[in-house]
Amino acid sequence: MQVAVLGAGQVGRAVGLGWRKAGHAVVFGVPDPSDAKHADLGTGMVRAVPDAVRDAEVIALATPWAATEAALRAAGDLRGRIVIDCTNPLAFAPGQGLHLSLGFETSGAERVAGWAAGARVYKALNQTGAEGMAEAAAFPQRPVMFVAGDDPEGKQVVVRLVADLGFEALDGGPLVNARLLEPLAMVWIDQALKRGQGRDFALAITRKPAGKDVP
Template identity: 30%
Template sequence: MRIGIIGTGTVGQTLGTKLVALGHEVTLGSRSKGNAAAADWAERSGPLAHPGTFAEAAAFGDLVVNATSGTVALAAVELAGAENLAGKTLLDVSNPLVFSPTGEVTLDPVNDDSVGERLQRALPDTKVVKALNTVNCEVMVDPGRVPGAHQLFVAGDDADGKARVVALLTEFGWPAADILDLGGIDAARSLEMLMPFWLRLMRHYGHADFNYSIRTAR
């Protein structure tokens, strides 16, 4: 499959490297042409990896990943172009984390809105699916870093879009039974609000190789 990734940071490069290893062709998109991070990643990753702009990555991909920060995600997809994303599935892995000068973390938006919902409103012809934002990028592509059964969550208004994302997640090694569908894209609010708690857990454990394991009586 052809996959476009919007964002050249650690998350985007980690996802891109895994996707190329799985045999997918990937364009890693940056804000401007000739971005050094995208070019270096493509050179390291082989013939299935390409550098590009946000717009080129969006146009290239049959499925597109938003791997930018949640606070700039809307601006990034605007540069990517709604016409390049129309009819496609957009996997949003972002979190709207805002760090104060003293290190305190807040979210923007929060509670009555989410990045996932804002992206869906901005891209009515795109199937926005929220997933993977509740784990570290290394765990995203290698769930075996955390022993035992543990869960991922997906949210989105389009069933076909979610099915495409779930299929991709199973390629990463996530068992389908451990991927929980939380319903519409409004569920992105609760998924994004997990992140301050996740950061507290990371400080507690001293590493990011952990995840949530949901137990139920039925």
């Protein structure tokens, strides 16, 4: 597929390079494509946002929350296009530390859907660390990644793209369920940064084999 990844930082690189490895045509959209820090991503592969999204079937948002609205405005009309929102609406405040700036009554993904009018928006690839996204297949058990969004046809595409990165990609329900998936990201962040898990763990689904009931 033709994929534009907006942002070429930790998450943008993890998912963009992973999709490239899986055979997708990936370009990155960033504020300054001429910045030397992008040189390793390939000549012509890092573009201004409007150029990056021009031919993209799928657009992945991997921008800081505070820059997400501006990135979407630069992208222009995304009507009908598939947008994967990998962001988390994080804010930092003294005494409160890193926290979600939205929740319960809306979500970052629903804001994204408002900014990207008419696009088919999915929340995914926000629930674990960038290191895990870069190497999801390296875990002994496939890490889980939920995909929330409303249009079933587009969801199949997103589920496939998430699975291409090595995740167990599961239907996470409608876009409104981003209100659950953004706090789930905070569970990962809290465990990684405050409870000593470090950044190399991921959440996985485990199932009891049939007939193995506790006596």
